[in-house]
Amino acid sequence: MRREPPRTAADYAPIAFPALMLVIFFVVPFSTMIAVSFFQRDPAGFYSPAFTFANYERFLSAFFGGVLGFSIMLAVMVAIVCVLVAFPFTWLLTQASRRVQIVWLVAILSVLSLSEVIIGFAWSTLFSRTAGITNLLVMAGLMAEPQALMPGFGAVLTAMVYQALPYTVLVLYPAIVRLDPTLLEAARTLGASPMRAFLNVVVPALRNTIMATLIMVFVFALGSYLLPQILGRPQHWTLSVLITDQAIYQSNMPFAAAMAVFLVLMSLALVGLTLMVGSQREQRT
Amino acid sequence: MSAATLRRIVFLLVALFLAGPLIVVAGVSVNEKQSLIFPRKAFPSHGTGRSSAIPAGGPHW
Numbered sequence: 464m465r466r467e468p469p470r471t472a473a474d475y476a477p478i479a480f481p482a483l484m485l486v487i488f489f490v491v492p493f494s495t496m497i498a499v500s501f502f503q504r505d506p507a508g509f510y511s512p513a514f515t516f517a518n519y520e521r522f523l524s525a526f527f528g529g530v531l532g533f534s535i536m537l538a539v540m541v542a543i544v545c546v547l548v549a550f551p552f553t554w555l556l557t558q559a560s561r562r563v564q565i566v567w568l569v570a571i572l573s574v575l576s577l578s579e580v581i582i583g584f585a586w587s588t589l590f591s592r593t594a595g596i597t598n599l600l601v602m603a604g605l606m607a608e609p610q611a612l613m614p615g616f617g618a619v620l621t622a623m624v625y626q627a628l629p630y631t632v633l634v635l636y637p638a639i640v641r642l643d644p645t646l647l648e649a650a651r652t653l654g655a656s657p658m659r660a661f662l663n664v665v666v667p668a669l670r671n672t673i674m675a676t677l678i679m680v681f682v683f684a685l686g687s688y689l690l691p692q693i694l695g696r697p698q699h700w701t702l703s704v705l706i707t708d709q710a711i712y713q714s715n716m717p718f719a720a721a722m723a724v725f726l727v728l729m730s731l732a733l734v735g736l737t738l739m740v741g742s743q744r745e746q747r748t
Numbered sequence: 749m750s751a752a753t754l755r756r757i758v759f760l761l762v763a764l765f766l767a768g769p770l771i772v773v774a775g776v777s778v779n780e781k782q783s784l785i786f787p788r789k790a791f792p793s794h795g796t797g798r799s800s801a802i803p804a805g806g807p808h809w
Contacts, residue, residue: 548762551758552758552759552762555754555755555758555759556759558751558755559755567759570763570766571766574766577770581773582769584773585769585770585772585773586769588769588772588773589768589769589772594772594775595772596768596772625765625766625769628765628766629766657751
């Protein structure tokens with residue numbers, strides 16, 4: 464069935480409410496942030512209206528560039544690890560019985576109820592010297608004495624993967640469960656091993672879903688600021704930590720706004736680039 | 749390795765990963781000292797076990 468293009472104003476009515484919500488909850492706050500990023504810091508208050516590029520100039524330094532680069536690298540790593548873990552898991556989950564699937568989905572949803580603070584505290588306990596996982600390894604005779612695994616990059620990455628994994632599974636699940644089972648049957652009939660059928664049929668068939676999940680987790684991880692602060696050293700702090708520091712503790716709202724604008728633009732540019740590369744590859748095939 | 753065994757191993761690893769931190773937090777929540785020690789040596793006589801130590805005349809806090 465072919466849809467008629469909208470002609471009258473009434474034809475646009477169904478998109479009026481989403482457009483209004485987009486304006487209220489995205490366009491207005493983001494425009495305010497952009498405006499504030501050009502304002503001047505007022506030591507007596509938050510800021511005073513002006514038009515200056517000083518905040519952006521201050522941001523364009525090796526230090527903030529390094530922090531931005533680390534934030535993006537961390538978010539990319541979290542997204543890749545999450546998809547590498549969640550995709551085979553979700554695939555195996557869809558092969559299980561309906562009852563097992565429901566139990567797992569409820570368990571995964573319950574993990575979502577944990578706040579970032581509880582996740583950070585739990586992992587800081589698990590990585591500590593006195594109460595951590597290394598005590599179990601010592602008991603098992605695998606280590607000589609317990610040691611702290613935090614603060615460090617591994618601790619930050621693990622906790623962020625823990626936080627994003629439920630979202631990854633829940634985004635992948637509907638697409639994987641709807642995948643036509645005859646595709647896999649055809650591959651198996653033609654002599655492909657289960658692993659080869661998974662890699663050569665299932666993964667390419669769900670390429671767009673995988674890409675969308677990677678982008679979602681990347682954007683989600685880019686905004687994380689509590690876990691790097693709890694589990695990392697200052698060199699593992701993301702740009703979000705510095706934005707919070709500037710906005711709340713230094714009372715420098717214009718500079719915080721400039722950093723936030725830069726972070727949003729960078730993430731939009733990366734997402735756009737990923738989508739562009741994906742669409743070009745799709746046109747070629 | 750059969751598909752069922754592989755599935756069990758993957759499920760076990762993901763379950764440990766998801767439940768591990770919660771188990772440890774539950775374990776240290778019944779710790780009787782102020783520092784966190786896991787695995788614990790003995791069940792606490794106070795702390796979360798405080799309710800059993802409330803004197804007959806009522807709580808004094």
